[in-house]
Amino acid sequence: MSTESVPPQAAPQPTPPSGSGHRTAPRVIALLTAALGVAVVVGTVATAAVPTVAAAAARDEERSVAVGGVSAVKIDVDAVMLTVVFDDVSEASLDVREFTRGSWTFERNGSTLRVATPRNSVLSWFGGGNGRATLTLPEELAGVDTDVMVAGGSVDASGDFGDLGLTLAAGRVAVRGTAETLTADVDAGRGEIDLSNVSTAALSTEAGELIARLGGTAPDAVTASVSAGSIELTLPDEVYDVTTGVSAGGVDNRLRTQAGSPRTVDVRVEMGNALLTAD
Numbered sequence: 001m002s003t004e005s006v007p008p009q010a011a012p013q014p015t016p017p018s019g020s021g022h023r024t025a026p027r028v029i030a031l032l033t034a035a036l037g038v039a040v041v042v043g044t045v046a047t048a049a050v051p052t053v054a055a056a057a058a059r060d061e062e063r064s065v066a067v068g069g070v071s072a073v074k075i076d077v078d079a080v081m082l083t084v085v086f087d088d089v090s091e092a093s094l095d096v097r098e099f100t101r102g103s104w105t106f107e108r109n110g111s112t113l114r115v116a117t118p119r120n121s122v123l124s125w126f127g128g129g130n131g132r133a134t135l136t137l138p139e140e141l142a143g144v145d146t147d148v149m150v151a152g153g154s155v156d157a158s159g160d161f162g163d164l165g166l167t168l169a170a171g172r173v174a175v176r177g178t179a180e181t182l183t184a185d186v187d188a189g190r191g192e193i194d195l196s197n198v199s200t201a202a203l204s205t206e207a208g209e210l211i212a213r214l215g216g217t218a219p220d221a222v223t224a225s226v227s228a229g230s231i232e233l234t235l236p237d238e239v240y241d242v243t244t245g246v247s248a249g250g251v252d253n254r255l256r257t258q259a260g261s262p263r264t265v266d267v268r269v270e271m272g273n274a275l276l277t278a279d
Helices: 021-057 122-126
Strands: 059-065 072-077 080-087 092-099 105-109 112-116 132-138 144-150 153-168 172-178 181-186 190-196 200-205 208-215 221-226 229-235 239-246 250-253 264-269 273-278
Touching: 059 105, 072 080, 072 153, 144 172, 153 190, 181 190, 181 208, 200 208, 200 229, 221 229, 221 273, 229 264, 239 250, 250 264, 264 273
Parallel strands: 072 112, 072 144, 080 132, 080 153, 144 153, 153 172, 153 181, 172 190, 181 200, 190 208, 200 221, 208 229, 221 264, 229 273, 239 264, 250 273
Antiparallel strands: 059 092, 092 132, 105 112
C-alpha cells in the first residue's frame, strides 16, 4: 500500500503597504518642482511689475529758495544724477526730474543752504531712484563754501567755490572751476577735479580713483594719501619740496623738486599708486 503525500502550500506573500517610499519620493519631487515653478513665475511677474510701478510713480518737482545771507552750501545725495551750476538768477532753484521716492530737502538752515535726496526706501531696492536734478545757484554766491557728499550716483559741478569739500562713497563726482581750498576724499568710485587757484589741497582715496588738476596759481601745500586705489595729480610747472612715504605700491614723481621750496607736496601710499605731473 502506497501513501501519497500532499506537498505543503506556499505561504502567502505579504502585501506591500500602500504609499511605500518608492512611490512617495517621486511625488515629493513633483510637488517641489511645481512649487519652484510657481515661485519662479511669481518672481518674474513681480520683477517685471516693479519698473512699471516705479515709472508710473515717477514725478517732477521745481522749487526755489532765497539766498540772502547764505554763506555755505551743503549737498548730500544718493542714487541721483545731479548737476550744479551758477547762473544769472535771483534765487537758488532745484529742478528734479523722474524721481520715485520721498521728498528732496531744499531749504535754508541759518546761513546754510541744504540740498539732500530722500532717504532710501523699499522701492529703491527694485530700481527706484532720485532721478535727475539741476541745482542752479545765483552768481552772487560765487566763492561760497561748499560741501558735497555723494553716497551713490553722480555729481557734476562747475563754478567758483570757496572752501570746497568733496566726499565720495561710491559713484562719480566731477568738479570744474576755481576754489580757495580743497578737501577730497574718495572711498570708492571716481573723482575728477579740474580747479584753478587752490591755495591748499588735501586729497585721499581708500579704494577708488582720483584725478586732480590744480591749475592757475600753484598751491602752497598739497597732501595726498592713498590707502588703496590711485591718485593722479597735475600741478603747475613750478618747483616743489616733495616728500613721499610708501608701504606698498609706488609714487611716480615727475615734478621739479628742491628741498626747502615754499611750495610743498607730501604723498603717502599704503597700497596703490600716485602719479605727480606738471602741467
